[in-house]
Amino acid sequence: MTTHDASLIDVARAAGVSTATAGRALGGYGQVSERTRERVLAAAAELGYRPNSLARSMVTGSTHTIGVVVTDVANPFFATALRGITDVTSPAGFEVLLANTGGQLASEQRAVTVMSEKRVDGMIVAAARPGEGAHLRHAMDAGVPVVLIDRQVSGVPDADSITVDNDHAAAEAVAHLVELGHRRIGVITEAGDQLARVRSGTRRRGLFPSAVRLRGYVSALRSAGLDVDETLVASARYDRESAYDAMTRLLGLAHPPTAVLCTDNVLASGAYRAVQDRGLRMPAEVSLIGFDDEPWTTLVRPGLTIVEQPTYELGARAGRQLLDRIAATEGPRRPQHIQLRAKLVARGSTVP
Amino acid sequence: MTTHDASLIDVARAAGVSTATAGRALGGYGQVSERTRERVLAAAAELGYRPNSLARSMVTGSTHTIGVVVTDVANPFFATALRGITDVTSPAGFEVLLANTGGQLASEQRAVTVMSEKRVDGMIVAAARPGEGAHLRHAMDAGVPVVLIDRQVSGVPDADSITVDNDHAAAEAVAHLVELGHRRIGVITEAGDQLARVRSGTRRRGLFPSAVRLRGYVSALRSAGLDVDETLVASARYDRESAYDAMTRLLGLAHPPTAVLCTDNVLASGAYRAVQDRGLRMPAEVSLIGFDDEPWTTLVRPGLTIVEQPTYELGARAGRQLLDRIAATEGPRRPQHIQLRAKLVARGSTVP
Numbered sequence: 001m002t003t004h005d006a007s008l009i010d011v012a013r014a015a016g017v018s019t020a021t022a023g024r025a026l027g028g029y030g031q032v033s034e035r036t037r038e039r040v041l042a043a044a045a046e047l048g049y050r051p052n053s054l055a056r057s058m059v060t061g062s063t064h065t066i067g068v069v070v071t072d073v074a075n076p077f078f079a080t081a082l083r084g085i086t087d088v089t090s091p092a093g094f095e096v097l098l099a100n101t102g103g104q105l106a107s108e109q110r111a112v113t114v115m116s117e118k119r120v121d122g123m124i125v126a127a128a129r130p131g132e133g134a135h136l137r138h139a140m141d142a143g144v145p146v147v148l149i150d151r152q153v154s155g156v157p158d159a160d161s162i163t164v165d166n167d168h169a170a171a172e173a174v175a176h177l178v179e180l181g182h183r184r185i186g187v188i189t190e191a192g193d194q195l196a197r198v199r200s201g202t203r204r205r206g207l208f209p210s211a212v213r214l215r216g217y218v219s220a221l222r223s224a225g226l227d228v229d230e231t232l233v234a235s236a237r238y239d240r241e242s243a244y245d246a247m248t249r250l251l252g253l254a255h256p257p258t259a260v261l262c263t264d265n266v267l268a269s270g271a272y273r274a275v276q277d278r279g280l281r282m283p284a285e286v287s288l289i290g291f292d293d294e295p296w297t298t299l300v301r302p303g304l305t306i307v308e309q310p311t312y313e314l315g316a317r318a319g320r321q322l323l324d325r326i327a328a329t330e331g332p333r334r335p336q337h338i339q340l341r342a343k344l345v346a347r348g349s350t351v352p
Numbered sequence: 353m354t355t356h357d358a359s360l361i362d363v364a365r366a367a368g369v370s371t372a373t374a375g376r377a378l379g380g381y382g383q384v385s386e387r388t389r390e391r392v393l394a395a396a397a398e399l400g401y402r403p404n405s406l407a408r409s410m411v412t413g414s415t416h417t418i419g420v421v422v423t424d425v426a427n428p429f430f431a432t433a434l435r436g437i438t439d440v441t442s443p444a445g446f447e448v449l450l451a452n453t454g455g456q457l458a459s460e461q462r463a464v465t466v467m468s469e470k471r472v473d474g475m476i477v478a479a480a481r482p483g484e485g486a487h488l489r490h491a492m493d494a495g496v497p498v499v500l501i502d503r504q505v506s507g508v509p510d511a512d513s514i515t516v517d518n519d520h521a522a523a524e525a526v527a528h529l530v531e532l533g534h535r536r537i538g539v540i541t542e543a544g545d546q547l548a549r550v551r552s553g554t555r556r557r558g559l560f561p562s563a564v565r566l567r568g569y570v571s572a573l574r575s576a577g578l579d580v581d582e583t584l585v586a587s588a589r590y591d592r593e594s595a596y597d598a599m600t601r602l603l604g605l606a607h608p609p610t611a612v613l614c615t616d617n618v619l620a621s622g623a624y625r626a627v628q629d630r631g632l633r634m635p636a637e638v639s640l641i642g643f644d645d646e647p648w649t650t651l652v653r654p655g656l657t658i659v660e661q662p663t664y665e666l667g668a669r670a671g672r673q674l675l676d677r678i679a680a681t682e683g684p685r686r687p688q689h690i691q692l693r694a695k696l697v698a699r700g701s702t703v704p
Contacts, residue, residue, distance in 0.1 A: 048494045053469040054406045079431035086452040098450040100438040117405040142400050296648030
């Protein structure tokens with residue numbers, strides 16, 4: 001559909017004034033008589049004239065738009081964080097240009113390039129591959145501030161980051177189980193293939209949250225003087241059925257775990273189902289801990305013990321941090337790496 | 353943070369060519385020698401030159417951006433629809449400018465104006481107030497195609513719309529209960545104050561989905577030869593606690609309902625909890641139906657019977673419809689009003 005878009009020239013002609021006068025009248029600056037102003041406004045309304053932000057942005061250098069790049073906006077974690085971002089940036093007059101990468105690096109690279117060319121004033125990025133930051137490096141070098149959320153990224157140590165302290169979150173969950181007397185504690189994780197790396201105690205950036213949580217699990221076991229038993233580390237893909245299978249495998253071991261930590265909510269829902277289907281009682285026969293406080297965790301009986309991430313706050317803090325960077329007029333400042341604390345909420349799946 | 357943004361002029365100067373030549377070399381059009389092209393590209397890389405989409409959009413009249421306006425992106429319904437939209441529009445080269453209105457009309461009006469001024473190529477809108485469409489009328493009159501999702505809006509009958517057939521969805525749920533022998537069927541609804549209006553059989557646009565579902569409930573009872581008992585219509589706000597209270601009121605009636613329909617997922621979760629807390633058995637003592645297939649509905653025992661909305665499809669269809677409108681070069685065509693069918697999924701909360 002194409003319709004003729006009235007220009008400033010059209011408005012000026014219809015009002016019988018110069019373009020400069022029409023611009024002053026519509027912009028509300030400079031000297032214009034009240035009568036002329038009214039005539040210009042009437043002509044603009046008549047012609048359906050819309051101010052053009054593109055033209056304004058070309059002059060001011062600011063689009064009042066920020067880019068937000070997430071892996072899956074349908075994931076409640078990112079949907080809630082996004083709400084936190086818009087609740088902070090919208091009242092400040094910034095719109096959000098959203099990209100959903102599906103966790104594909106190529107898609108993220110394209111989105112970052114397009115957003116940069118659309119001249120966003122800054123970006124908030126949940127990276128598809130924490131090990132790959134070259135495209136973000138490029139955007140920052142071009143003067144676009146980047147705030148990382150949920151995961152740090154290699155190659156851009158100077159980008160601000162807002163993450164949850166996943167080491168601490170997982171370790172606290174394990175410590176809770178140790179305190180309850182558990183000695184055989186399993187984990188269902190997407191990062192099973194990185195067990196060797198996290199056992200080596202790597203502190204490097206560029207790990208997925210799932211790998212950081214696995215690291216927290218390992219270090220908490222060690223702190224409690226327990227060995228890491230590789231048969232208790234069950235790999236699963238990010239879906240409920242895969243987690244169901246992983247839990248079933250753990251429960252079928254000759255020496256099964258008495259408690260299991262699931263490193264996210266989807267995995268926990270599959271594991272919970274597997275316990276139900278085997279007819280095992282929680283917490284008497286097996287204890288379970290998940291991540292994130294989704295509605296189901298309090299509707300099931302027993303309720304699920306969870307590690308609650310400050311998801312909305314994560315988004316809101318990222319929004320504030322980016323607005324700060326955009327507003328800053330001095331040269332580069334030191335990057336801010338903010339780690340938010342998760343909170344253990346004990347329920348019937350671990351505590352009788 | 354402000355850094356100097358290299359312009360085409362800077363690139364041309366560094367490469368020792370004219371601006372026109374630099375533009376041709378970077379744009380990949382017109383005649384430029386291979387050696388010159390390489391020199392220009394090297395200069396652009398050296399200076400960190402980014403093409404400016406704003407400038408291109410000023411010339412072409414297209415921003416390759418669509419606006420998406422929803423009431424709450426943290427609501428799984430809209431998050432999933434948004435995923436459907438981006439999965440369709442992103443491969444077509446369109447970015448999404450997202451606004452979250454919190455259900456506030458003023459916020460929606462502002463978002464629509466800003467998006468229009470930012471020259472989006474079209475908009476997909478889940479309206480905060482289906483009765484108020486003047487701002488959408490204005491955008492359409494300015495040549496911006498609008499596709500409505502989830503709810504129709506008064507005043508813009510010429511806007512395309514993709515909605516779920518909520519009349520049919522609610523009626524099918526009630527018919528399921530009637531077939532199982534229920535005669536006292538209650539409803540928990542956000543639209544209780546519109547009972548009189550929906551009983552009058554209004555077909556007008558501008559109703560919230562909750563009101564349309566209440567209309568479906570009323571008409572299904574009538575079709576079954578049952579009276580509408582106002583004491584069985586329980587009003588609740590859009591939160592779990594309010595629905596919990598509404599269900600508790602219904603169960604405490606002298607003649608309580610034997611089955612209850614909840615017109616959305618959040619209301620259903622509160623009602624389910626209330627049944628659990630009163631120690632009533634489902635479906636023997638009371639039956640329950642909700643909307644939308646969230647994870648919890650299959651994790652609770654018994655599972656919840658639900659009306660499953662094609663949420664992802666709703667978004668994907670809206671995306672395709674808008675791309676169609678944007679691509680259409682002829683004059684106005686007749687508006688498309690697409691109604692998608694919801695599907696009843698019977699589980700243990702209604703079927704023993």
